[in-house]
Amino acid sequence: MIKQQVRNALATIINHENIVLLAPKNEDHGDYAIHSKSLGQDITPEAFTHELFGRIEKTGEFINFSVSQSVLWKEIETILENKELYGQNDNLKGKKIIVEFAHPNTHKLFHIGHLRNISLGESLSRLLSAxxxxxIRANYQGDVGLHIAKCLYGILKREDEMKTLKTLDEKIAFLGSTYTQGNVAYEENTQAKDEINIINRQIFDKDPKIKALWQETRSWSLEYYDKMYKRLGTKFDRLFFESEVTDTGLAITKKAVEQELLEKSDRAVIFNGGKYGVDTRVFINSLGLPTYEAKELGLGELEFSEFGEIDKCIHIVTHEQSSFFKVVFKVQELLNEKKYKGKQLHFSYEFVDLKGEKMSSRTGNIVTGEWLLDEIKTRVKKIFATEETGAEVVAVSAAKYAFLKVDAKRKIVFDINESISIHGNSGPYLLYTFARIQSILKKNSSSVMPNSFRHLEIPALSAGRLKQVQDDNKEELSLLRTLFKFPEVVESAAEKMAPHLIATYLFDLAQKFNKLYESTPILKAKDEERARLLSLIAATAQVIKNGLYLLGIETLDSI
Known part of the structure; x- marks a missing residue:
């Protein structure tokens, strides 16, 4: 990575170990900067002469450095040679990390919030892998509990209708409808509430009277979710379910009572978190049933035993569960400090709304993930002349990018039209840019190899033979000076667990390419200049492809 080379060179020149490299706000000032006062010595720009650096100048209290063009062109060669491996590092080599995400509860619809969750989870998985x-991709799903009981209550009221269902779509719509029916009944009808509580107990006790119905309808949900995972390009290594961790969680909770880590309160069991600076929460309710907190203890036992020693387990869950995780992590730490302390992380994210829509699970007014993708695809087909497969790729890119370009801690109001604009910060804009480069490269070669640059017949690059880019060719120079920053962005995005940094970089890169495209007739340039430009844009396409992969987005050679 060039940044590390720069840091090492500066450390040698000024004999200073703790050098803080800054990024100038104006790229015209250079690629990196250091604050001269932080060095504890007055050094002039002339002292920084090194083969890595081109222009060096002092602006106020800052010394600005521009990486030499010979180094940057060598990096273009590296990009073209390394292809899909470019940007990767080994900072986490030897670490084993569970990324737990998705979390759709059975018997409920897969909604727009799940799309954001999966987009974040898959992107973080790829960033950490890079x-x-x-x-280890894990998915913890609620397949028991009061929400299941509400749905089964509604189903039992409409058993004849259930017998007429044939397709998966019909079955899923039926589950959504019966859940809403049961939910409203639970809140408004005392008798219905009592019946639902009885069903909830039957589910917990695995009562044969309800087990068969629970299993059948549960299988509908799992088939439906699997369909969505495939559509979104995600595959899990392990599916965990509440039903399999309930007994273990209950046993661990009772043992914690014996160890006086948890305590009885009336007929319930609680964790008195005040002495530890966290909230007090219930682990076994007054009916003797384990709460989500107790079940989470059972989940942790499985996650930290099935895959050997785990370095980190990342739970991707909305911000509203912050208190829940603080309490559970503290209890787990008290139960087994060696196994759990410092190894659990709650990655929180904000909610999603659809522009112009007010959502409510209580009334059944839910924007499903499937509907959103289908609606985007319908609009994509009206804009792009692409076949079904291509429209699907564009639609998924539009949705994922719209979620990932925003900091996870910010709420999103999803705008479908904005997500598919090819003139703004969108997934389709990046796909269109990639396809535009592919078109130029194909016109330069009679041998077309999709998603590959091996057909590009360009002489080997060398600073001595290739004409240097003149400073007044701003578009070309700007693109050249942006490409080599990709490994830095990947490293930063992984360290900060911030996929939006990748999205921000890619949009900036795509804009710079398109400015170059509009100002420079690449294929009409003379041989040497043409070879240089083709190398530059081929590297740009490779970096766009690599970056989109980290966001979980496929590319298309043409749109």
Whole structure:
């Protein structure tokens, strides 16, 4: 990575170990900067002469450095040679990390919030993997509990209708409808509430009277979710379910009572979190049933035993569960400090709304993930002349990018039209840019190899033979000076667990390419200049492809 080379060179020149490299706000000032006062010595720009650096100048209290063009062109060669491996590092080599995400509860619809969750989870998995970690994708799903009881209550009221269902779509719509029916009944009808509580107990006790119905309808949900995972390009290494961790969680909770880590309160069991600076929460309710907190203890036992020693387990869950995780992590730490302390992380994210829509699970007014993708695809087909497969790729890119370009801690109001614009910060804009480069490269060669640059017949690059880019060719120079930053962005995005940094970089890169495209007739340039430009844009396409992969987005050679 060039940044590290720069840091090493500066450390040698000024004999200073703790050098903080800054990024100038104006790229015209250079690629990196250091604050001269932080060095504790007055050094002039002339002292920084090194083969890595081109222009060096002092602006106020800052010394600005521009990486030499010979180094940057060598990096273009590296990009073209390394292809899909460019940007990867080994910062997390040897680490084993569980990324737990998705979390759709059975018997409920897969909604727009799940799309954001999966987009984040898959992107984080790829970012951490690109840093050398072994990633285990896990998915914890609620398949028991009061929400299941509400749905089964509604089904039992409409058993004849259930017998007429044939397709998976019909079955899923039926589950959504019966859940809403049961939910409203639970809140408004005392008798219905009592019946639902009885069903909830039957589910917990695995009562034969309800088990068969629970299993059948549960299988509908799992088939439906699997369909969505495939559509979104995600595959899990392990599916965990509440039903399989309930007994273990209950046993661990009772043992914690014996160890006086948890305590009885009336007929319930609680964790008195005040003395530890966290909230007090219930682990076994007054009916003797384990709560989500107790079940999470059972989940942790499985996650930290099935895959050997785990370095980190990342739970991707909305911000509203912050208190829940603080309490559970503290209890787990008290139960087994060696196994759990410092190894659990709650990655929180904000909610999603659809522009112009007010959502409510209580009334059944839910924007499903499937509907959103289908609606985007319908609009994509009206804009792009593409076949079904291509429209699907564009639609998924539009949705994922719209979620990932925003900091996870910010709420999103999803705008479908904005997500598919090819003139703004969108997934389709990046796909269109990639396809535009592919078109130029194909016109330069009679041998077309999709998603590959091996057909590009360009002489080997060398600073001595290739004409240097003149400073007044701003578009070309700007693109050249942006490409080599990609490994830095990947490293930063992984360290900060911030996929939006990749999205921000890619949009900036695509804009710079398109400015070059509009100002420079690449294929009409003379041989040497043409070879240089083709190398530059081929590297740009490779970096766009690599970056989109980290966001979980496929590319298309043509749109």
């Amino acid at each position: 840093s050398g970690a072994k990633i």
